[in-house]
Amino acid sequence: AAQDHEPSPALDATEFVRVFTNELQYTRGVTLPQASNQDKYIALVRTVLRPLIDRWQATQARQAEQNGKTVAYLSAEYLLGPQTGNALLSTGLEDTAREALSTLDIDLDELIAHEIEPGLGNGGLGRLAACFIDSLATKDISAIGYGIRYNYGIFRQTFVNGHQVEQPDTWMSHGTPWEITHPELAQPIGFAGRVEDTINSAGQPARKWVPGWYVQAVPCNYLVPGYGTDTVNTLRLWSARAADEFNLHIFNSGDFENAVRARTYAENISNVLYPEDSTPQGKELRLQQQYFFVAASIRDLVARTLERGVSYADLPQHITFQLNDTHPVVGIPELMRLLVDDHELEWDDAWSITREIFNYTCHTLLPEALEVWPVDLFGRLLPRHLEIIYRINEEFLNEVRLNTGNELLVRQMSIIQEQPFRAVRMAHLATVGSRRVNGVAALHSQLLKDNVLKDFSAYWPDKFTNVTNGVTPRRFVRLSNPELSDLLNDAIGTGWVRDLSQLSQLEPLADDSGFLEQFALVKAHNKSRIAAVLAARDGIELPSDAIYDVMVKRLHEYKRQSLKLLHVVSLYARVLAGTLNAEDIEPRVVVFGAKAAPGYRMAKETIALINAVAARINNAPELQGRLKIAFPANYNVTLAEKLIPAADLSEQISLAGKEASGTGNMKFALNGALTVGTLDGANVEIHELVGDENFFLFGMTEPDAESLAQAGYVPSKFYEKDADLKLAIDLIASGAFSNGDRSAFESIVSDWLWHDRFMALADFRSYLDIQTKVEEKYRDKAAWNRSAVLNVARTGFFSSDRSIQDYLDRIWMEK
Numbered sequence: 153a154a155q156d157h158e159p160s161p162a163l164d165a166t167e168f169v170r171v172f173t174n175e176l177q178y179t180r181g182v183t184l185p186q187a188s189n190q191d192k193y194i195a196l197v198r199t200v201l202r203p204l205i206d207r208w209q210a211t212q213a214r215q216a217e218q219n220g221k222t223v224a225y226l227s228a229e230y231l232l233g234p235q236t237g238n239a240l241l242s243t244g245l246e247d248t249a250r251e252a253l254s255t256l257d258i259d260l261d262e263l264i265a266h267e268i269e270p271g272l273g274n275g276g277l278g279r280l281a282a283c284f285i286d287s288l289a290t291k292d293i294s295a296i297g298y299g300i301r302y303n304y305g306i307f308r309q310t311f312v313n314g315h316q317v318e319q320p321d322t323w324m325s326h327g328t329p330w331e332i333t334h335p336e337l338a339q340p341i342g343f344a345g346r347v348e349d350t351i352n353s354a355g356q357p358a359r360k361w362v363p364g365w366y367v368q369a370v371p372c373n374y375l376v377p378g379y380g381t382d383t384v385n386t387l388r389l390w391s392a393r394a395a396d397e398f399n400l401h402i403f404n405s406g407d408f409e410n411a412v413r414a415r416t417y418a419e420n421i422s423n424v425l426y427p428e429d430s431t432p433q434g435k436e437l438r439l440q441q442q443y444f445f446v447a448a449s450i451r452d453l454v455a456r457t458l459e460r461g462v463s464y465a466d467l468p469q470h471i472t473f474q475l476n477d478t479h480p481v482v483g484i485p486e487l488m489r490l491l492v493d494d495h496e497l498e499w500d501d502a503w504s505i506t507r508e509i510f511n512y513t514c515h516t517l518l519p520e521a522l523e524v525w526p527v528d529l530f531g532r533l534l535p536r537h538l539e540i541i542y543r544i545n546e547e548f549l550n551e552v553r554l555n556t557g558n559e560l561l562v563r564q565m566s567i568i569q570e571q572p573f574r575a576v577r578m579a580h581l582a583t584v585g586s587r588r589v590n591g592v593a594a595l596h597s598q599l600l601k602d603n604v605l606k607d608f609s610a611y612w613p614d615k616f617t618n619v620t621n622g623v624t625p626r627r628f629v630r631l632s633n634p635e636l637s638d639l640l641n642d643a644i645g646t647g648w649v650r651d652l653s654q655l656s657q658l659e660p661l662a663d664d665s666g667f668l669e670q671f672a673l674v675k676a677h678n679k680s681r682i683a684a685v686l687a688a689r690d691g692i693e694l695p696s697d698a699i700y701d702v703m704v705k706r707l708h709e710y711k712r713q714s715l716k717l718l719h720v721v722s723l724y725a726r727v728l729a730g731t732l733n734a735e736d737i738e739p740r741v742v743v744f745g746a747k748a749a750p751g752y753r754m755a756k757e758t759i760a761l762i763n764a765v766a767a768r769i770n771n772a773p774e775l776q777g778r779l780k781i782a783f784p785a786n787y788n789v790t791l792a793e794k795l796i797p798a799a800d801l802s803e804q805i806s807l808a809g810k811e812a813s814g815t816g817n818m819k820f821a822l823n824g825a826l827t828v829g830t831l832d833g834a835n836v837e838i839h840e841l842v843g844d845e846n847f848f849l850f851g852m853t854e855p856d857a858e859s860l861a862q863a864g865y866v867p868s869k870f871y872e873k874d875a876d877l878k879l880a881i882d883l884i885a886s887g888a889f890s891n892g893d894r895s896a897f898e899s900i901v902s903d904w905l906w907h908d909r910f911m912a913l914a915d916f917r918s919y920l921d922i923q924t925k926v927e928e929k930y931r932d933k934a935a936w937n938r939s940a941v942l943n944v945a946r947t948g949f950f951s952s953d954r955s956i957q958d959y960l961d962r963i964w965m966e967k
């Protein structure tokens with residue numbers, strides 16, 4: 153039955169060749185001998201798009217007819233990754249395309265590699281959105297993703313003398329064949345201006361927003377194909393175009409040149425993705441981006457729903473808006489404005505509709521990551537929305553006052569903060585205006601209720617729930633690890649791609665030595681593959697028979713890349729000091745991949761330090777080639793797909809209580825890497841599922857870390873107490889990695905000794921000890937492979953299909 157879901161190709165090789173050459177001729181205007189790789193890539197995409205567009209149109213017709221509930225996912229980011237492989241997979245056309253193109257002497261993989269990935273996200277939050285729309289389509293759910301079509305996605309990272317230098321991501325410089333744009337369907341989005349008293353059509357006093365300027369939101373559609381189903385959903389990203397009225401409002405006529413030039417101000421809105429992912433900058437352009445895409449999205453879906461004859465009161469039965477963090481939360485006052493001002497609903501009716509429609513997912517625990525908008529800035533850009541927020545807040549606080557009589561609580565829960573400056577607390581607005589609030593892993597959801605949003609969870613206990621994150625098995629196993637996929641297909645059939653819980657059928661094979669050997673061959677193959685990729689891409693030479701120890705994620709202090717680095721430096725320092733024989737080091741390749749926010753100084757210095765340590769130890773004769781660091785620049789989805797299948801060891805070493813979930817952790821486990829990790833985020837659930845024998849657990853628990861902080865954490869005490877730690881830090885401080893320059897990494901060293909906000913030094917000993925256990929286990933190949941297979945067998949839970957089912961059960965369809 154599982155076989156029934158394998159996509160069957162809509163074209164055979166002969167038809168494929170005909171359509172492909174036709175596309176070359178009539179959309180590129182070239183003959184085959186004239187065609188460049190770009191021409192061939194575009195012809196390939198347009199060929200694969202045809203059956204997808206047929207399915208897409210059928211999906212729209214079906215969903216309109218069913219007239220059920222549509223899930224609208226609102227996210228400022230979608231970190232999609234390359235599209236071609238996924239489209240070939242969902243159309244079942246991969247083999248056909250390969251065969252067809254080979255008859256034309258074209259290598260399919262070369263064309264696939266030609267694609268520049270749409271990097272329209274920073275990291276975990278944006279990649280989660282991409283996994284979720286994949287799962288929504290695969291599960292045949294009527295859904296639409298809304299976001300922003302940035303001209304420049306996440307910056308391209310380069311290293312200059314080991315320091316990060318950012319280059320613009322010009323992913324659109326040659327256009328993209330994946331996008332279907334409709335400038336004629338643009339809608340005007342207003343900003344700034346003033347609010348007037350007016351009389352509505354019933355003769356009642358009302359308020360009316362008169363924007364000062366407008367920008368056009370142009371819809372750009374992307375197809376989101378499900379796997380093994382006919383559903384193709386839509387991802388609708390909005391692009392900003394100057395409105396004709398734009399310059400009329402700002403400039404007097406006559407100055408034509410400047411009026412034209414001023415259009416770029418409006419078009420700036422969708423120009424670039426903000427690269428900060430942990431400390432919001434409070435920039436006006438960012439708030440413009442948020443309102444721009446949310447206002448366009450809400451109007452789009454509400455208008456289409458009302459056109460179908462749905463009444464206002466019934467909107468919550470037909471629409472649910474899922475807020476991906478607070479970035480789209482301005483949607484709450486926007487829907488209120490739409491209902492009250494434009495559609496003339498009573499405030500109370502509009503408010504009960506609004507609170508039924510929105511749900512909010514929180515992705516953080518760090519207080520500095522919570523978005524707040526200064527009221528003066530907010531009021532200048534969105535004056536009517538600020539009024540609406542004030543009224544929401546006033547009524548909410550009156551209710552809290554009435555129910556609790558606690559004035560302190562009233563202040564703590566207010567949507568408006570007074571100190572250190574008056575500002576709108578977006579997480580409070582989201583919580584008050586949503587029906588459900590969820591965290592992204594069990595521990596995270598608990599900590600949300602206990603700390604960040606504790607007053608709200610005491611006030612509305614039933615509003616809070618958990619949905620543990622997941623990842624799409626299509627991209628992160630089936631596409632990225634074809635050899636493992638073949639092995640799984642032979643062992644348990646193909647049903648796992650749509651139902652990842654079937655991986656549990658592998659369990660008995662963990663004791664089958666023949667299977668373990670095949671599994672080991674797949675891993676070895678993937679290591680050779682990544683070694684070849686890194687040699688070609690970055691000129692990095694690596695052994696392929698070593699422990700592949702991988703830490704890939706955004707660079708942030710709480711994630712503790714510095715702890716991983718201290719481990720490596722400590723091995724080297726002990727070899728230099730003669731307390732460790734190089735021959736006793738199990739050969740290991742430590743791979744880092746990480747981008748730092750351009751303005752985040754400590755993160756950028758950490759990058760420079762990793763590169764400096766790499767330059768030294770990779771050529772240190774004392775180490776006999778047994779320890780290597782690879783830090784390829786510009787880690788992205790394309791590289792992740794090659795790297796993760798090759799990993800033996802997955803580094804998930806954040807300070808407990810700081811990483812909301814993590815999703816890389818899931819991708820690694822599903823590809824048979826063992827995790828070295830703290831009890832943080834979804835690591836807790838991975839550890840629980842795979843079992844303690846198959847997981848390298850270390851470090852303080854969240855309550856441990858909390859007590860240590862309460863007691864007064866003094867990192868230098870750990871430095872003084874632990875000779876290995878001291879040796880490692882002293883080696884860095886001595887200038888060993890900076891040509892004797894002791895000042896080069898001074899700020900990192902002094903941060904370790906005097907601040908160390910995320911307690912890397914406190915967990916150092918435990919981390920070193922567990923890494924010794926890693927080496928011991930790796931020497932016992934059978935034991936290691938058994939654990940690796942059990943990781944695959946026991947982590948089917950982490951499919952984003954399961955996450956989406958949880959959203960349906962606990963939030964979207966919950967009664």
Ligand code: 26M
Nearest residue numbers: 276277426428429432515592811812813814815
């Ligand atoms: C906010 C304001 C202005 C500019 C940018 C931002 C911003 C952008 C991205 C803030 C945070 C952003 O991402 C945070 C993020 O990626 N969080 C991660 O979410 C993952 C999915 O739930 C979790 O697995 C990670 O633990 C969590 O860190």
